[in-house]
Amino acid sequence: MSRLKGWKEMRKAGLVEPASSLAVKTGDWKVFKPVVDHKKCIKCFRCVVFCPDLCIEMKNEKITSNLDYCKGCALCAKVCPVKCIKMEKAR
Numbered sequence: 001m002s003r004l005k006g007w008k009e010m011r012k013a014g015l016v017e018p019a020s021s022l023a024v025k026t027g028d029w030k031v032f033k034p035v036v037d038h039k040k041c042i043k044c045f046r047c048v049v050f051c052p053d054l055c056i057e058m059k060n061e062k063i064t065s066n067l068d069y070c071k072g073c074a075l076c077a078k079v080c081p082v083k084c085i086k087m088e089k090a091r
Ligand code: SF4
Pocket: 033, 034, 050, 051, 052, 053, 054, 055, 056, 065, 069, 070, 071, 072, 073, 074, 075, 076, 077
């Protein structure tokens, strides 16, 4: 029978000191990830304003989420007026 790791043995996750998010990707926590249907997106930027992790950006004129930092909270999908963001399993 395998023994579960105690909290002192587990890998550090989260922000343990200033700028530690550069080494520890907080997006590792997520279970679901946002996927945008770019044909439906009207570029209103509502998702950008509401994302608590400030990880939605425009790339090549398309809304995209930086999955290194997205925690999969689904707030962007909730506030999108045309419902073009679907949450899918991250792994
Ligand atoms: S799921 Fe949450 S953290 Fe990820 S992009 Fe949407 S609002 Fe931001």
